[in-house]
Amino acid sequence: MPGKKTYKCFICPRRTKQTDRYAISKSHRSVVTRLSGRTPSEEDFLCNKCRHICKSHVKGTRKGKNKLQSSSVYNNLTSTSQPSSSTPASPPSVQLPFPSTSRGHSSCCICKRPGPKLIVVPVNIRHQIFISKEIIIPAGARCCPNHLQGNIGDLQPISETTTVNRTTIAQLVKFLRSEIQRQEKTRLNLNNDESLSDAEYVNLMGISKDSFKDLLQYIEGKVRLTPARSLRTSLAIFLMKIRGGESNRVLSTLFNVSKSCVRRCISSVRSALGGRFVSENLGFQHITRSDVIQHHTRQIAQTLFGSSPAGNQVILVLDGTYIYINKSGNFHFQRQSFSLHKGRPLLKPMIIVSTTGHFISVMGPYLARNNDASIIKHIMKSNIEDIRNWVQEDDIFIVDRGFRDSMDYLEELGIQAHMPCFMSKGEKQMSTESANTSRLVTKIRWVVESANSRIKQWKYLGHVLPTSQIPYIGDFIKIVCSICNRYLKPLSSGNADEEESLGLKMLHLSKQVNVLQQQVEEQHLDRRSGCWEPVEDLRGIYGICTMYCYSMHSILQLLLIQYMKFCILKE
Incomplete structure (x- = not known):
């Protein structure tokens, strides 16, 4: 005769597996009878959950009573076996x-x-x-x-x-x-729009009130609300952390929450903003080439370095910045993150901006042992963010001398790289042509230094970061750059006609001959022992006007008059 196909728990209707099937002991029979209103037989079983409920009830502990009262099975059984004593809900009146x-x-x-x-x-x-x-x-x-x-x-x-x-x-x-x-306990209330003015929003969080509302939309539904903090409070804690660099202890005091709550808040907002917000405002995929050329390229840059008459060249300015970190306990990472140039551990993100200061992308961060040339080679060879399809032939990179080892590689890719010149071996100063070329590069390249300074204005990134935050440094930098792109004014903008005339003037002057240098070299005025001659002999040679030649009597008379005036004024 075939056995049972299903084995149900005697108390709850749940089907039990063979590993979750327990016989009803003698000590539990009275409890099972009282709960179910039925007498169990020798063939009946209990599931593991009901067995523990009976076991706790037998011990008579308070924990067991709470489990019985909160158990859905117990409530269902008691509601069917006993009349309900709870007060019925009042009708809507x-x-x-x-x-x-x-x-x-x-x-x-x-x-x-x-x-x-x-x-x-x-x-x-x-x-x-x-x-x-x-x-x-x-x-x-x-x-x-x-x-x-x-x-x-x-x-x-x-x-x-x-x-x-x-x-x-x-x-x-x-x-x-x-x-x-809760409002009485809150020291800094961000839930009310009128509690702070627009200028106070900028002072505390770096963005205006309208920008704060717009940024709030990117974290709605992605940050969990708690009784201690609302969505606006969570975003305010994150912005004040990266803007002012305050410690978690200070933020917990200002918002009347625990330090662990501040830590979880910063982590959740960072994860929320690192998704759609960063992808829409940073990276080579967030902007097209035509937008960069039309809206984020200065006219002076096109005049100085643009070689295409159609004006379809993208001009990008690249440079690496430093994010200082604490000394790591991992010896291998400690050696790789130590910079011999700065003499301290740091990480190097690669910043790519347009000539107006608009952040195109942020790569990295990279270890300190990598220089700018090796970083740009890795970016181009790895094709990060599909940069090789975005950057086309004859595009222009404005870089500093740290990229000197990558100039040949960029030329092989068809990219025109402009860098300040070096002095040749044995030279004590640059030639006129090299100095003028370096000035033209510096006229455009300064914007990336200002962009790095704008990043460090968010004080959290300007401080020495703990090693626990090293995995998230890239996220913080990308969020800051995205905020700058979306809510802050461009670093450099001007009148197109004025910049074009200025660029043409700079190109014209850069090709002029240094007349003063020629005169110094021809007359040997750069020597320590010069051949001096009387002034009378130089009147006809150098065209010195005689009206400015004074005799000794005239000089003494002039000095005496000035001395007499001084004495009269003193009296």
């Missing part, structure tokens, strides 16, 4: 002068789209909407999941009044009381 939405389960209360895949609007969201918009969403109302990710503001009520019961009013009063208590 109180009418409030607040608009409300629909309360049905078949369609979304916001966009009215029918199901399925609708979720119940959480209590905290309903209460927050009541505070911000004075609209009541009835308990149990459902909405689409995407509305909870930032589109909840599109709410449209269907009724001008709301009829609620005593339970809803009590919950609302308790929530308002808790909000008032």
